[in-house]
Amino acid sequence: MLTRGATGRNLTRSPSPRLSRQARSSGRPVWRIAAELGVNHETLRQWIKTAEKAARPEAART
Numbered sequence: 498m499l500t501r502g503a504t505g506r507n508l509t510r511s512p513s514p515r516l517s518r519q520a521r522s523s524g525r526p527v528w529r530i531a532a533e534l535g536v537n538h539e540t541l542r543q544w545i546k547t548a549e550k551a552a553r554p555e556a557a558r559t
Contacts, residue, residue: 513544514548514551516534516544517544517545517547517548517549518548520541520544520545521545521548521549527541527542527545
């Protein structure tokens with residue numbers, strides 16, 4: 498799914514929690530997974546970071 502970024506100028510794909518989980522648990526380099534998905538490796542890295550932050554219990558409190 499494509500959505501507008503925070504600035505409203507860029508279209509980005511919405512991160513999938515399942516995708517982030519699979520990328521973390523695969524043991525494969527992020528750049529390789531990103532290339533297979535057709536996204537920039539930094540985009541995938543940010544999706545993973547966002548998913549990890551959301552999964553932390555203290556993130557729910559703030």
